[in-house]
Amino acid sequence: MTAAQTIGFIGLGAMASRMAVNLAKAGYKAIAYTPSGKGGNGDIAFLATAADVARAADIVLVCVPDDEALETCMYGAAGALAGMKSGGLVLNTSSVSPEATQALFEAGQKLGVTVIDCPVSGSTPEAEAAALVVLAGGSDDAMQRAKPVFDAIGRLTVHAGPPGSGARLKLVINAIMGAGLAAVAEAIAYGLAAGLDRSMLFDALDEMAVISPHHKRKIRMARTGDFAPQFPARLMQKDMRLFLDAAARLAVPVPTLAATTQQLSLTRRAAEDADYSALIGIMEKIVANDA
Incomplete structure (x- = not known):
């Protein structure tokens, strides 16, 4: 049930913090980890590591600035993948390279975790108004799993094709x-x-x-x-x-x-x-x- 689900944010900057507000309106709870180590956003609890967030969340939403930040947050003992269970779902809204996107998808596959690359088109005004366009790459089944989240943050989801197509x-x-x-x-x-x-x-x-x-x-x-x-x-x-x-x-x-x-x-x-x-x-x- 949507109301019981927790979104674990990896990165909670200008865009993600606005997504979090709209997801809260849709009934989701939120926890977060920020690569900078900074946190404190109203009712959102900030945890010590990305792995901690992944363990406690139903869905992990990643919104970091570049390939380097993605690698730091997702891999290693403290990375989000270390805390994911088989069957988990990662929504990578970061704008990163096709190579980093493919690497994350393959790493998720090895763990039985579904990874959707879903960067968004729009700036902070669109994020605030839940009017983003979500550009998603993944299977039809993955799209259905993510649809409630995408509908809460955007006005339109474009299913661009298989994994990597959104990026x-x-x-x-x-x-x-x-x-x-x-x-x-x-x-x-x-x-x-x-x-x-x-x-x-x-x-x-x-x-x-x-x-x-x-x-x-x-x-x-x-x-x-x-x-x-x-x-x-x-x-x-x-x-x-x-x-x-x-x-x-x-x-x-x-x-x-x-x-x-x-x-x-x-x-x-x-x-x-x-x-x-x-x-x-x-x-x-x-x-x-x-x-």
């Missing part, structure tokens, strides 16, 4: 998102350098159908100079790096996205904890200095 689809989506933002930033910089009125330019872009709702939100952030992190630059740059590596392994030429990655590396260097849309502000400062 790959997430790279595709974030690559498009990053390239779109870079194009917006460069085009705005040209408009400002060419003498267009700033207010007029930002107002006009907000009305254009060619710009996605996501990127319009980023343009509005840039207009006011508020780059509070909905999707931090360090994480977007990491996802672009993962995409480039994955594409190179398949010999897929991606010159546009390679250039975008360089722009986002610049953004990460300048403001790694700011929203990745800070690239718009960086480009604006460059042309302002030339004025």
Whole structure:
């Protein structure tokens, strides 16, 4: 019964903490472990190790920033897999490489544990509103087991295919998102350098159908100079790096996205904890200095 189930969070940052709120509304209980060792989120109990969380939870939900954090939290004597029982379920919402995703799936198989790669599309506003899009890779039976959790945190679940498909689809989506933002930033910089009125330019872009709702939100952030992190630059740059590596392994030429990655590396260097849309502000400062 859903009301009796406990979700064990491995990582409880900006996204996962909002998922936890919506899962509580759906009747789930929560416990957590954070790789940083920091904890204290209302009624959620924080345990000493990921293994402790896995032992006490019915479902383990992983939300960590990168491959390295995933390895630290999932493997070894204190890792979550050490605390899992045969028949357990791991929902890996982390945006990590296809290789790390496959390794975790295979490690789970050896223990009789079902692992679904299910990164989410959306930033903190969508996580708060339970409006994420879940990008899931796994069998049909696994999807049915996870459906109540996915329904509680998102507005849509895309069954991308077999294990590993969710991770790959997430790279595709974030690559498009990053390239779109870079194009917006460069085009705005040209408009400002060419003498267009700033207010007029930002107002006009907000009305254009060619710009996605996501990127319009980023343009509005840039207009006011508020780059509070909905999707931090360090994480977007990491996802672009993962995409480039994955594409190179398949010999897929991606010159546009390679250039975008360089722009986002610049953004990460300048403001790694700011929203990745800070690239718009960086480009604006460059042309302002030339004025």
